[in-house]
Amino acid sequence: MSKTTSAQASPTTTVLKVRKRDGREVDMDRGRIESAIEKAFRAELNLAEGQPLASQIEQDVLAIIDQVYDFASGDAASGCLSVEQIQDVVEIGLMQREHFRVARRYILYRTEHARLRAVRHVDSGLDELSIDNSSSVPQLRLQIEPGVYVAFSEAKLKAFLESIPESTLPNIETSEIVAEVIRGSFDGMTPEDIARALVLSARSRIERSMDYDRFAAAMQLAIVYRQTLGLTQIDEDFADTYRDRFEHYVIEGIRCGRLSEQLRSFDLSRIADALLPERDKLFRYLGVQTIYDRYLLHVDGRRIETPQYFWMRVAMGLALREDEDQRTDRAIEFYQLLSSFRFTSATPTLFNSGTQHPQLSSCYLTTVQDDLAHIFKSIGDNAMLSKWAGGLGNDWTSVRATGSLIKGTNGTSQGVIPFLKIVNDAAVAVNQGGKRKGAVCAYLEPWHLDFEEFLDLRKNTGDDRRRTHDMHTAAWIPDLFMQRVRENGTWTLFSPDEASDLHDTYGRRFRERYERYEQLAAAGKIKQHRQVSATELWRKLLTRTFETGHPWVTFKDPSNIRSPQDHAGVVHSSNLCTEILLNTSEDETAVCNLGSVNLAAHIVDGRLDHDLLKATITTAMRMLDNVIDINFYPTVEARNANLRHRPVGLGLMGYQDALHRLQIAVASDEAVEFADRSMEAISYYALLASSQLAAERGRYESYNGSKWDRGLLPIDTIELLQQERDTPVDVDRSTTMDWQVVRDAIATHGMRNSNCLAIAPTATISTIIGVTQSIEPTYKLLYAKSNLSGEFTQINEPLVDVLSEHGLWDAQMLDSLKYHDGSLADIQRIPESLKRLFATAMEIEPKWLIEAASRRQKWIDQGQSLNLYLAKPSGKSIDAMYHLAWQRGLKTTYYLRSLAATQVEKSTVDVNRHGIQPRWMKSQSQSGQIRVDRMPTAAASACSIDDPDCEACQ
Structure with a gap:
């Protein structure tokens, strides 16, 4: 040429x-x-x-x-x-x-x-740590590429740190960090080694001041920027380069097989212009580290996404089914919501949106049939669903019990337990596509003959071939059993092959059929049955729940009686985290598509901002509905159920943060009222948004005959539950909003989604955006959090702010918090009003959590992942707690927590200074059937699945 x-x-x-x-x-x-x-x-x-x-x-x-x-x-x-x-x-x-x-x-x-x-000292950034005659450490060399060394420069390292805007925060001492990095340095370090050392040094000081949290986040972001953009935030034209490189990222991602070719259908120039690099500063350190470790796409270990590219990739992936002329506008709308931290999609959506395998759903619920071929098909389905990051809930109640006749071979069955061992091992083997451990929960009803052995699955003693150490278990309890426990009555166990219709019935119909089978058993017409004391079986269940954390306690009848889809099947179980309640059958695997509103972000000027909340939820519901059409379905049964019923699960997080902003103690009537009113608003706008989507896109296929079609909203179904139980369901049923507007919209347009609301644990997505998990109370005010990203000191920022305002935050207070394991209760300097406001989970009566949950449940068409906490558990207190949950009409509960094993490091604390033994060390001996005399055993995370196994529905 x-x-x-x-x-x-x-x-x-x-x-x-x-x-x-x-x-x-x-x-x-x-x-x-x-x-x-x-x-x-x-x-x-x-x-x-x-x-x-x-x-x-x-x-x-x-x-x-x-x-x-x-x-x-x-x-x-x-x-x-x-x-x-x-x-x-x-x-x-x-x-x-x-x-x-x-x-x-x-x-x-x-x-x-x-x-x-860089060798010639032209560029800025960490690679510029080259020859400098003023260096105080000339003996160290920096390896900027294999075989190429330059002298290490302390002066340039300090200059780089001081050029980071966060270095000007009041409590940052860059000289300390430089000195620590140099002390730990070695000849031949790479710029990446130095960057990691800077992050570790800053992160170790977070407990001293939250300024270091922001500084550590900035250091971690610098690592991200160098990998993705080839520069750092201190470089000139950083923001312009950030946007200019977006199209490069899309093309590279497509070429490397990480991104979907469909992303080319967007106006990439407009998309890039919409990016807001400054929103990276919204991340706290643990959020940046979490997305870096697990969420940002990478090629050969090099991240190709910045945080804003990540949010935009998710947004674009969720807009792929929008009309072509609106697709770019919708993507920008979704991006604005995600990047502002007002709403976050669940982990599978964040992992896979915009990729070549968009498995965006969180959890799958299956019913296993009493057939060998279907049992192993279900185990295979588990593997396929788990491969693409789905959490699993399996209903095993249909499978015949131990000793039952196998007609084809004239032999006897070994029951459910051996199959559950296989399920456990398959979940470990198929570790969510190599990203995290697989997770599955097995459900069984307490009338099943294998139920007592089912209770022992998580024990550490006994025949290990009949133990499932890696799988979760849950009891699917009918109201009749709870009534028999209250009456101290007898309870009869059956094999499903002789009482098969019990599996598909609930409420009064279940009671009638169950009592008929008891009569047949008494007359000798049923071969397989056994009578036990209902109270003793209940006590054994609670003992195992306390000892091993399993089985979780969930309630069959309210889950079915209040289900909007009672006309289309039966809810046979919940999911991995007990918040999803959808019908399952042989040809339908229920699918839950989740996302959560950050409630704290909607507290503006001391009140819940309804206009902002409505805007957030309207967009969020559209995003969740889009998941259903975009989703990659690993099995035919999952596709059948999701497209037919179109359920979604909008939840919330940052509840405790919202209470702090409102200056409301979690253990108070005001907090219960706030739980009621905030959930009412979320439900109101979610149902209205689904109806508006129905007007635009059409009703879901199985709408006719549903409770929505019959004019019944979730709050109306409390009365139905009370009628079926023949006992009061003592729940406040007041309203404050004009619900006729919602009723009229549904009557006119119908609903786009069979189910709209479910509160998931949010263990990981709440970490990403830096708020408290789900509806959880503060676990500790200072603790060490462990997950797949490592171990991190976490300190409650609202507490630091309030104590600073009162002149109480200093090194001595930090020392006291460590000694008392993240609790203010025994620190004498703290006023009682602040102790109440910042009471931790183990310091409040569980009744407050149950009362708040019952107020939410009246507005929710599915369930909520409700952890319960007891600092001093006894048989009596545990029994009372679960009975209260049942009486208040809750559908499910989740973990029972005592005290945490993860303690803050106390090696720097002078224990002689404090004079009082911390509560966690005190031996406990309580009355009742369960004796407690032990060190803490439960995990610090509100969802132990994230500590450190997985985030299946987070």
Whole structure:
């Protein structure tokens, strides 16, 4: 290709400028651009200088150069491009024309020369820690690339830290961090080693001041930026480069098989312009570290996503089924919501949205049939569902009990337990596609003959072939059993093959059929049965729940009687985290599609901002509904159920943070009232949004005959439960909003979704955005959190703010908090009003959590992951707690927590100074059937699945 041809092809006579890296501006030289591109092609194609290029390649080279000139001419501000901008345009042009290998070579060329410039001290950032005669550590060398060493510079390290805006925060001592990094340094460290050392040093000081949390976050972001953008936040034109590189990211992600080709259908220029790099500063350190470790897409270990690219990728993935002319606008709308931290989709959606395998759903619920082929099909389905990051809830009540006749072989069955052992091992083997441990929960009704052995599955003693140490278990309890316990009556266990309809009945119908089977058993017409004391069986269940954390206590009748879909099947179980309550059958695997509102972000000027909440929920419900059509379904049964019923589960997080902002103690009538009113608002706007979607997109397929169709809202179904029980369901039924508006909308348009509301644990997504989990009270005010990202000191920021206002936050207070294991209760300096406001989970009576949950449950069409806490558990207190939950009409409960094993490190605490033994050390001996005399055993996380196993529905 001749230079004459190149000159003749010039599209403009305007003299354009190039800004060199040293600041000089020179005339743009078309020949130099052409030469650089040609060299990349020749190097890739192994062509000698002077050897002609193919005609198509010559045309592509000219077209790319034209792109550069068009881009420069369109820059109305200056008509001057930087060298980096020209290289960006060339790189995009090569990828657009599918010269991917040449583009890769061009990228490597740019990277190599950037490193060489670092050696010559041209660029800024960590690579500039090169030769400096003033260095106080000349004996150390920095390895900037394999085999290339330069002297380490303490002065430049300090200069880099001080150029980070967060270094100016009041309590940051950069000299301390530099000194610590140098003490731990070694000859041959890489810039990446230094970056990690900076993060670890800053993070170790978070307990001293929350300023270090923001500083550590900035250090971790610098690592992200260097991998994704090749620069850091201190570089000039950082924000422009952040946006300019977005299209590169999309093309690279598609080329590497990480992103869906469909992302090209968006207006990528508008998408890039909508990015808000400054929102990266909203992340706290643990949030940045969490997304870096598990959520940001990577290629060969190098992250290709910044935090805002991550949010935008999720948003674009959720907008793929929007009308083409609205797709970009919707993606930007979704991005604005996600990046503002007002709403966050669940982990599987964050993992997979916009990728080639968009498995966006959180949990799957299945019913296992009493058939060997179906049992192993179900185990295989578990594997496929788990591979794509789904959490699993399996209903095993249909499977015949131990000793039952196998007609085909004339042998006897070994019952449910051996199959559950296989399920347990399969969940471990298929570890969610290599990202995290698989997670499954098995459900069984207490009339099943194998139920007593089911209670022992999580014990650490006994025949290990009949133990499931890695699987969760839950009891699916009918009202009749609870009534028999209250009456101290007898309870009869059956095998499902002789009492099969018990599995599919509930309420009065269940009672009638169960009592009929008891009569048949008494008459000798049922072979397999056994009578036990209902109270003794209940006591054994609670003892196992206390000892092992399992089984969870869930209630069959309220889950079915209050279900909107009672016309279309039966709810046979909940899910992995006990908040999803959907019908299952042989041909339908229920699917839950989750996301959570950050309630704390909607407290504005001391009140719940309804306008903001409505806007958030309207967009969030659209995003959740889109999941159903975009989703990759690992099994046919999952697809059948999701497309037919279109259920979603909008939940909430940051509840305790919201109470702090309102200055309300969690153990108070005001908190119970706030739980009621906030959930009423969320329910109101969610149901209204689903009805509006129905007006736009149509009703869900099985709508006719549903409770929605019959004019029944969740609050109306409390009366139905009371009628079926023949005993009062003592729940406040007051309302404060004009519900006729919602009723009229549903009557006119119907509903887009069979179910709309479910409160999941949010263990991980709440960490990402830096708020308290779900509806949880504060676990501790200072504690060490463990998950797959490591162990992190967590301190309650609202507490620090309040104590600072009162002049009480100092080193002595930190020391006291450590000694008393994150509790204010025994710290004498603290006023009683603050102790009440910041009471932790173990310091409040569980009745407050149950009362608040009952107020929420009246508005929710599914359930809530409700953890219960007892600092001093006894048989009597545990029994009373679960009976209260049942009486208040709760559908499910989750973990029973005593005290946490994860204690804050106390090696720096002078125990002689405090004079009082911390509560967690005190031996406890309580009356009742369960004796407590032990060290703490439960995990600090409100959801132990995240501590550190998985985040299946988080």
